[in-house]
Amino acid sequence: MSRPVSYNLIKKPLESDISIADMPDGHMGEGFFATSLNTVIGLARKNSIWPLPFATSCCGIEFMATMGSHYDLGRFGSERVGFSPRQCDLLMVMGTIAKKMGPVVKQVYLQMAEPRWVMAVGACASSGGIFDTYSVLQGIDQVVPVDVYVPGCPPRPEAIIDGLLRIQDLVSKESLRRRNSEQYKGLLESYGIQ
Amino acid sequence: MVLTNEHIKQRLIEKFAEQVTGFEEPYGMLTFEAPKELNLKVLNFLFDNDELKFRFLTDLCGVHYPENKGRELAVVYHLHNLADNVRIRFKVFTDINQPDIYTATGLFSSANWMERETYDFYGVNFVGHPKLKRILNVDEMDYFPMRKEFPLEDQTRIDKDDEMFGRG
Numbered sequence: 001m002s003r004p005v006s007y008n009l010i011k012k013p014l015e016s017d018i019s020i021a022d023m024p025d026g027h028m029g030e031g032f033f034a035t036s037l038n039t040v041i042g043l044a045r046k047n048s049i050w051p052l053p054f055a056t057s058c059c060g061i062e063f064m065a066t067m068g069s070h071y072d073l074g075r076f077g078s079e080r081v082g083f084s085p086r087q088c089d090l091l092m093v094m095g096t097i098a099k100k101m102g103p104v105v106k107q108v109y110l111q112m113a114e115p116r117w118v119m120a121v122g123a124c125a126s127s128g129g130i131f132d133t134y135s136v137l138q139g140i141d142q143v144v145p146v147d148v149y150v151p152g153c154p155p156r157p158e159a160i161i162d163g164l165l166r167i168q169d170l171v172s173k174e175s176l177r178r179r180n181s182e183q184y185k186g187l188l189e190s191y192g193i194q
Numbered sequence: 195m196v197l198t199n200e201h202i203k204q205r206l207i208e209k210f211a212e213q214v215t216g217f218e219e220p221y222g223m224l225t226f227e228a229p230k231e232l233n234l235k236v237l238n239f240l241f242d243n244d245e246l247k248f249r250f251l252t253d254l255c256g257v258h259y260p261e262n263k264g265r266e267l268a269v270v271y272h273l274h275n276l277a278d279n280v281r282i283r284f285k286v287f288t289d290i291n292q293p294d295i296y297t298a299t300g301l302f303s304s305a306n307w308m309e310r311e312t313y314d315f316y317g318v319n320f321v322g323h324p325k326l327k328r329i330l331n332v333d334e335m336d337y338f339p340m341r342k343e344f345p346l347e348d349q350t351r352i353d354k355d356d357e358m359f360g361r362g
Contacts, residue, residue, distance in 0.1 A: 099332045132347045132354070134339040135331060 047077035052088035056095030059122035085111035248273035254308035256316035266290035315340035
């Protein structure tokens with residue numbers, strides 16, 4: 001016997017119009033709207049992040065599901081997955097990074113243009129995970145600075161989307177001067193990046 | 195004529211007398227050992243002999259027996275006679291303080307990468323190897339990770355709490 005199909009009989013009204021971003025704080029009058037440059041640029045950047053997937057294992061498969069029509073990362077302005085580090089804003093490292101792969105991750109990070117963000121997806125990329133062994137890098141934060149860690153082994157697509165939303169949050173609030181600050185330079189210096 | 199384990203054993207003893215020792219047949223696979231200086235002579239004999247024809251090196255690997263003083267490291271050759279479909283296992287042992295063993299690359303090209311791997315993980319020094327450097331691990335690694343004195347876990351980690359792994 002075939003299973004009865006249930007349709008979405010109860011209409012769920014949208015909480016807000018998801019195709020338009022919220023207006024930032026500012027002063028508005030007849031024919032003008034004034035806000036800070038930071039907010040406008042943050043708003044533009046956060047809704048057009050180009051991810052660069054660096055997928056080495058099972059977390060990469062979850063990412064493929066995330067990019068697929070069911071979960072669809074494109075809803076958050078990230079449908080354009082770039083496979084060239086020069087054009088991308090967000091490095092997503094998904095999967096076990098062996099020590100031999102470490103310099104490759106770093107090279108890819110170096111090839112990205114500022115501003116750039118990094119997301120470590122899954123236990124292996126965040127901490128080495130179950131592979132506590134001589135051949136595996138114990139977290140990619142040993143070679144590149146990481147902005148958001150997504151836990152899970154592997155994380156579900158919802159978790160990856162949550163990680164992207166947190167990246168968006170960081171992107172929208174970032175000061176335009178941050179990348180020139182002494183603190184940021186010091187951070188890169190600590191990774192030997194100039 | 196079928197090439198039996200007994201026959202191979204007889205031929206080896208005829209040729210090398212008491213120098214080949216430790217004959218065993220775990221799960222029907224003939225296994226024996228020889229002094230490490232003789233490894234190429236034995237391999238050559240097994241290769242060239244018209245009856246034995248062990249001309250395919252399936253695998254070459256190392257083993258570390260820390261309690262076996264004076265012969266801590268073993269190098270194991272797995273040989274295959276493709277014509278008769280017979281496999282044998284040949285071991286040589288060496289002192290860990292001077293792990294020099296002649297390379298089999300002259301006889302089997304496939305030994306090249308396998309000897310590099312054995313060097314990489316056990317530090318066996320294959321004398322005469324064309325390019326004896328690490329193959330799988332990072333070049334900067336300063337130890338041989340499969341030797342038993344090195345713990346499996348990455349020793350650079352400081353966040354691991356032994357209590358949580360039941361060994362506090």
